[in-house]
Amino acid sequence: MFYYLEGTVTVIEKNLAVIDAGGVGFLCNTTTTTLSRLEVGARARLYTYVNVAETALDIYGFYDTQERRCFELLLSVSGVGPKAALSIMSSVTPEGLALAVATDNEKMLTAAPGVGKRTAQRIILELKDKIVRQDMKISAASAAAPAAPGPSGKKLSDVTAALAVLGYSPAEITLALSGMDLERSTEEIIRDVLKGSLK
Numbered sequence: 001m002f003y004y005l006e007g008t009v010t011v012i013e014k015n016l017a018v019i020d021a022g023g024v025g026f027l028c029n030t031t032t033t034t035l036s037r038l039e040v041g042a043r044a045r046l047y048t049y050v051n052v053a054e055t056a057l058d059i060y061g062f063y064d065t066q067e068r069r070c071f072e073l074l075l076s077v078s079g080v081g082p083k084a085a086l087s088i089m090s091s092v093t094p095e096g097l098a099l100a101v102a103t104d105n106e107k108m109l110t111a112a113p114g115v116g117k118r119t120a121q122r123i124i125l126e127l128k129d130k131i132v133r134q135d136m137k138i139s140a141a142s143a144a145a146p147a148a149p150g151p152s153g154k155k156l157s158d159v160t161a162a163l164a165v166l167g168y169s170p171a172e173i174t175l176a177l178s179g180m181d182l183e184r185s186t187e188e189i190i191r192d193v194l195k196g197s198l199k
Contacts, residue, residue, distance in 0.1 A: 001050040005061060009038050015086065017061065019046060028061030029082070031090040037063050049075075051082050058082065066094040066194050069167060073097075077126045079119065087112040088123075094166065095190035101127045102161035127165055158186050163193060 005028065007021035017038055018025045028046050038044050046061030047068045060082060062068040067089060074085035074097075091112035092100065100108035101124050109120035159182075163173045176193045 002048045002059075004045050004047045005059070006045040007043065009040050009042055009044050012038055012040055015090070017044075017046070019044065019061070026059055028059050029086060030061045031067065031086060033067065033090065033093065034061065034063040060086065062089075066166070070094045070097050073127060073165075073167075074123065077123050079122060084112075084115055084119065087114050093191075095162065095187050095194060098162035098165040098190060099158065099187060100124070101165045102158050155186055156182065159189050162186070162190050166194075168193075 005019045005021050005026050007019045007026075009017055010020045010025060011018035012035060015029055015032075015035075017028050017030055017035060019028060020026075028048065030046065034046065044063075046063065047065050049060040049062075049068055049071060051058045051060065060068075060071060062071065071085050071089050074080050074088055075082065088097065088109060092108055096108060099105065104124055106117060106120040106124065109115055109123055110117055159177070160170075160173050163176065164170075168176065176196065177189075180189065180192065182189060
């Protein structure tokens with residue numbers, strides 16, 4: 001399908017934006033994070049996910065590829081549909097989602113409207129299971145990460161686990177963390193790694 005849509009933003013409403021691309025207005029379901037970065041009349045590029053169902057064809061648009069990747073990860077969890085995934089991605093950032101999974105933080109996920117405790121537990125369990133199946137075990141990633149004086153082993157473990165949830169391999173985690181100031185908060189470190197990967 002489409003990888004992204006680029007054009008002029010013509011409409012912004014709750015959970016949706018319309019992008020005029022070549023004279024056609026594409027309705028994109030989107031997150032509050034993405035909506036906060038859009039402006040009616042301005043040009044924008046939204047990275048898309050197209051959901052084809054028996055009775056619908058829906059486009060989901062995201063300001064960057066990390067947000068779209070997290071949305072797709074959530075859809076891979078049994079029982080999580082596009083509406084729930086969009087609700088979660090409207091409540092947490094990509095690094096927040098990764099951290100919630102890595103640290104078993106159900107409350108961060110249940111803060112999203114329509115997401116209960118069982119769904120949050122399933123998301124954490126299945127996304128952690130994906131890491132194991134892809135040979136990106138948290139312990140392997142921690143061992144591969146560069147040793148740095150100062151930060152606790154728990155913080156380094158949380159960072160490597162969160163990056164593994166986002167699809168980084170142990171080698172990529174090692175490279176991303178080399179030379180980085182690890183004295184900051186876990187979320188700040190993850191945010192900087194994500195920013196670096198988008199350049």
